[in-house]
Amino acid sequence: MNSMLRKSVLGVAGLAFTGGVFAGPIAAHAGTPTVAGKPVAAVQADKPDMGKLVPHGVQGAQSRIDLSDEQVGNAKAIIAATKKAGLPERAAVISIATSLQESKLENLGHLGDANDHDSLGLFQQRPSSGWGTPEQITNPEYSTVAFEKGLKQVDGWQDMPLTEAAQTVQVSAYPDAYAQWEQQAADLVAQHWNS
Secondary structure, eight states: OOHHHHHHHHHHHHHHHHHHHHHHHHHHHSOOOEETTEEHHHHHHHSOOHHHHSTTOOOSOOOOOOOOHHHHHHHHHHHHHHHHTTOOHHHHHHHHHHHHHHHTTOOBOOOGGGSSTTOBBTTTBOGGGTSOOHHHHTSHHHHHHHHHHHHHTSTTGGGSOHHHHHHHHHOOSSTTGGGGGHHHHHHHHHHHTTO
């Protein structure tokens, strides 16, 4: 190494050391920045990375509905089942967006004449199509696991736009409708994934 380069490297290292010695005690007493009384680092660590929740950005116009405590509870049940299955946050976003489209996060029983065939539950799954018994399909954990089992069978679902992944599992008459719920689903996962 030539002597000029060596002196430069040693000079930079010396500055870094000196800066660390002098800034160390000061930094130790500086305190942690806070937002709303919580340390900034803790606030950021509590939320999943939005880039993982919505890797392609939202597609098209977004819809949003006000949720009751029951609907929020169903979203939390979907998140819990997703975590229990060992799937990432993105699976929960796809699942919640699908449920928002299919049932508005309501665990629907048989709706009589208004029923779409024999569709039931959060995902409007049909016993006659092999999704399970009516009792199973109306169990939020079971119906989520059933949906996500179908999702895992879709090659590359993690890299697909939400509506394509959901449609491949659901085979809906309205294949593009799932996309409108992606932002609200991501917001719910961001809010409740670590709660």
